Amino acid sequence: MQTHNAKRVEITIEAIMQRRLTQALLDAEVTGFTVLPVLGGSGRSGEWSRSGQVSRATGMVQVICIIRPERLNTLLDAAFKVVNSHIGVVSVTDCQVLRAERF
Amino acid sequence: MQTHNAKRVEITIEAIMQRRLTQALLDAEVTGFTVLPVLGGSGRSGEWSRSGQVSRATGMVQVICIIRPERLNTLLDAAFKVVNSHIGVVSVTDCQVLRAERF
Amino acid sequence: MQTHNAKRVEITIEAIMQRRLTQALLDAEVTGFTVLPVLGGSGRSGEWSRSGQVSRATGMVQVICIIRPERLNTLLDAAFKVVNSHIGVVSVTDCQVLRAERF
Amino acid sequence: MSDIFSLAAQNLSSPIILSFALGALAALARSDLTIPEAAAKAMSIYLLFAIGFKGGVSVVDHGVDANLALALLTGALLSATLPLIAFGLLQIMTGLSRVDAAAVAAHYGSISIVTFVAASSVLEGSGIASEGYMVAVAAVMEAPAILSALWLVSSGGASGRMDKDLWREILLNGSIVLLIGAFVIGWISGQDGLRDIQSFIVSPFKGVLCLFLLDMGLVAGRGLRSAGANLRPGVLAFGALMPLVGCTFGLAAAWFLGLSLGGTVLLMVLSASASYIAVPAAMRVALPEANPSIYLTLSLGITFPFNLTLGIPLYLALAQAVIGP
Amino acid sequence: MSDIFSLAAQNLSSPIILSFALGALAALARSDLTIPEAAAKAMSIYLLFAIGFKGGVSVVDHGVDANLALALLTGALLSATLPLIAFGLLQIMTGLSRVDAAAVAAHYGSISIVTFVAASSVLEGSGIASEGYMVAVAAVMEAPAILSALWLVSSGGASGRMDKDLWREILLNGSIVLLIGAFVIGWISGQDGLRDIQSFIVSPFKGVLCLFLLDMGLVAGRGLRSAGANLRPGVLAFGALMPLVGCTFGLAAAWFLGLSLGGTVLLMVLSASASYIAVPAAMRVALPEANPSIYLTLSLGITFPFNLTLGIPLYLALAQAVIGP
Amino acid sequence: MSDIFSLAAQNLSSPIILSFALGALAALARSDLTIPEAAAKAMSIYLLFAIGFKGGVSVVDHGVDANLALALLTGALLSATLPLIAFGLLQIMTGLSRVDAAAVAAHYGSISIVTFVAASSVLEGSGIASEGYMVAVAAVMEAPAILSALWLVSSGGASGRMDKDLWREILLNGSIVLLIGAFVIGWISGQDGLRDIQSFIVSPFKGVLCLFLLDMGLVAGRGLRSAGANLRPGVLAFGALMPLVGCTFGLAAAWFLGLSLGGTVLLMVLSASASYIAVPAAMRVALPEANPSIYLTLSLGITFPFNLTLGIPLYLALAQAVIGP
């Protein structure tokens, strides 16, 4: 089956910043992404878990973006502006996609 | 620690198609997969979010399949038949696994 | 944008073992991870789905750990001790991260 | 005539309608107010269980009308016929493709159980009785419309993807099973059963309906905000016209069946309402090319609020004029 | 004797049992009806809180029986002993491995709080009082069975993985903490407290129980569908025989303690029922080699419905025969 | 004086407070007891809807006091002023950085609606009436404190990130919209509306509050366990001192407005309480450098339980002493 090179970017970010991140992506014409819920985690700012929350103040989500390799930098620039001052993690993996015309 | 080459296939698909996809995988003797919930996303058919839904008509899930490299094409063929006429995204990444006898 | 090599480890494990796994990671000084909920899956011990559960006995979670390549073995050793006697899957992918000082 | 207006005014100032309006306004203003999906689903399960159970108990009380079987058959026929009319109207009024028009038509043949619940609640508030078995008629009307829509598509040359699994999914979808199941439970356990769980399924019913409609308002408002602008005027007009067409058929059928005033209103409401749960799911599987934002926005953003606010009092007034009080 | 049948018939036509049946049928027919996990968990929290609270209040009213401590001790002993008997029966009746048999046995020494709740609700419906502290006995019976099972495994050469964390998880698991906590709250706040929250924890109780059992039916049905076929006849028979053995021990213990008719029935129910929450979780940690589909299917798919439908009326009839009304 | 103690004792033995204590203890003991997030959110929606609705209905009954506008204005001023005082105290009592101190201060100018609900419930239990529009005052007091805090930061040279989106998020956050919306619905639909949904929003209210506080206890306990040890004594002392300062300002303002005894207590409670929903979210966006574990632990782990257990009876006694019964 015919596949094509692409990049898979995974951004773990505070839930309250989700809207700002996806808006920055859309503004950079990155229109394809998927948002996953996150149950908990641990990082430099300590451990947290969804069951310890009363408010949307401290939850996180994961935004996954599959993108053509040549558009990666545009995406990272847009994302970086939003995550920069916030806790969160950005990783990039090489991948192959079916139906490349979709990306 | 001893690891082995494998492929990680990630299929984002409408929730109503989940059963049909996993059945197609099982029929192709792909018996290992994990299903993740999806909160929302954006693609060619626009943005959507789980909080904007009354019914199971428009939600999505992510099916993750780790598989021996030589079985990748069987899997992609089976998955493609199901996702072809539907919205959704398929990506493949190289990975390493522990306990290869499990795959 | 400047990126750095890292490893992305994805561990799918029974929910009741989550605490024991993350404790083992913390003990091995792996302090960064993210926990995702899992809806269902299939493996050698059969199919299961979250909607078929009354108790926390049979659910699963996915723990994702992004780590410097040189620390991978420490992590895998720690994780292996916990998952060894339990059902579950461990996979490792090469990735690139922004803000390497965080890892 | 003044009656219609006073009834409509009274309806519009009820907590139920106001809760829906609050949800819609909050969504249009982009507030972050949301009802958790699990809570909304739990409330819909509660409402289906309660309405089914009460229907079953009332069948015990009043006996099964000889007309039960006839009413079920009529309901199925209405559900199968209305899509053809809706399709015709859509061809005239809008430029929708054949597949999109068929998908929309399926929704209008099928029913919205929440509209049915809201109407029951208005009838109850006005002390108007109705046939308990109307909930069974509601259940029967869910599916036939889907068949008509697929036939419309295939008679146009294309074809929907109808498989065995989809059949089971449609006929055994959660809402139908719960509604019919609770109906049977109410029937078997009767007044004794009702006494046991009365303070759960009767007293708090309207309050739960308020919160559920708050959520429906949020969802409808969000749908309108994101997709509303893309809907052409002809399509929007269809969303308000079709309920009037549907209710006329419902009225005629009720008259033919000799239903009581309450039963007549409920059959009108069923005919006038459009599905937004079972049918959208079926369409995604069987007609994936049809654009979901058209049918979901129409059904949930236009027809549902129309029926909830103006429709129900109007149908009641019409039924009173034709059947007498 | 005819009494048993009429009681059983009455029990079988109650909305509670019918809701369970509806869930089981829906799951077996592969309907997509589901209760959201969060809603099911919320209902179980409600039921535990309500039953614990009412138990605590009734202890204030009737005073603490001198037997309280003795009852707790007896409960713990029953929970520790029953697994040995269950294990013996499993060795005779089935070909299960030592580890699987021990894991199953642990479930039968421990208890199912929902069966307890359903039995309380039947007693209440028949106007039969019971000792309020039985909820404390229920809490005490959750854990000892796990120890016995681990001892059975280790005395066979192998060994379970019992660590400090697992101890805390078992003894402070959510159900026990909530049950005992609500019991203490009811005890402290007494009738005044009950008056405050009566219309929340008393009136809607049975209705919530219906929806909760609907969910239990769905889960049990799904379990039976996927794993039922793999269970050998001997294993299945054990699932219906063991409750009868358990209830006899419960009856003897109740007689020894001099419990009231209601308390006797409840102790029989506790002894006859099998855990499907606390013990499965503990077994996954301590005995991961044991096959969960065996113990979950037996406990939830066979023993739970058996107790719910036939067991409770039977135990009540037995207790009446032995203790008198 | 003995009155305060008996009121405090009575308050401490109410199921509401005991449920909070149970949650806190369970979390500190690391029990796995949890309330699903969706259930907790659903309960908070229920509580906001009920309290808003009842406030609106009571405004219809008693007419809008000429003071309504003045009360809203006073509330806004209190909310804007209290952060300045809190900031001053923090500078004196603690070594917190300017940004951390400003973030904490914002929480104490804003309000905790659950504390307000608990106080209403105590007043109701003691038969003390209050102005229905106090819920509108509560809504108005949510946001101004955030502005003061951002001003404090920027006047120190640094600057918060305040954008148009954040404005909308603060002013249209779910709690405010629901509280005000339900208030308006209650106002429009009046006693008729209340009769319709009374057995949903009035009768089970206290019971739902118990389970909600159980969850708050769990969350507060978990927060204390993980972050409590890192809080310096000065910071902890602030968490108990600031409510006393706040309530004094509230008392003065209530006296100036000529509020009834009940209204006075509620304004004291609003001033004494600290936000743990709207403000933390705003701070994460506007002042991401501020450490959330400081402000969340203080607000939820110290001030909330302080107000719930000792604060409310104390403010009531103070108000009675100053205003008379």
Ligand SMILES: Nc1ncnc2c1ncn2[C@@H]1O[C@H](COP(=O)(O)O)[C@@H](O)[C@H]1O
């Ligand atoms: N190395 C990592 N691997 C995976 N997730 C991480 C890692 N570091 C941080 N995270 C996630 O990002 C959140 C915030 O991290 P931090 O900014 O380091 O406190 C954590 O709660 C985790 O969910």
Ligand SMILES: Nc1ncnc2c1ncn2[C@@H]1O[C@H](COP(=O)(O)O)[C@@H](O)[C@H]1O
């Ligand atoms: N480039 C992408 N990266 C990640 N997820 C995507 C991408 N494109 C689409 N998706 C997901 O697939 C769904 C349907 O996409 P589409 O068929 O393009 O409308 C979206 O709602 C997203 O959840």
Ligand SMILES: Nc1ncnc2c1ncn2[C@@H]1O[C@H](COP(=O)(O)O)[C@@H](O)[C@H]1O
């Ligand atoms: N090949 C695989 N790919 C992805 N997930 C898997 C795979 N095998 C197992 N899993 C996950 O791990 C769980 C337990 O697997 P097992 O131990 O094989 O029964 C399954 O329910 C799946 O969620």
Ligand code: NA
């Ligand atoms: Na219709």
Ligand code: NA
């Ligand atoms: Na037992």
Ligand code: NA
């Ligand atoms: Na305040």
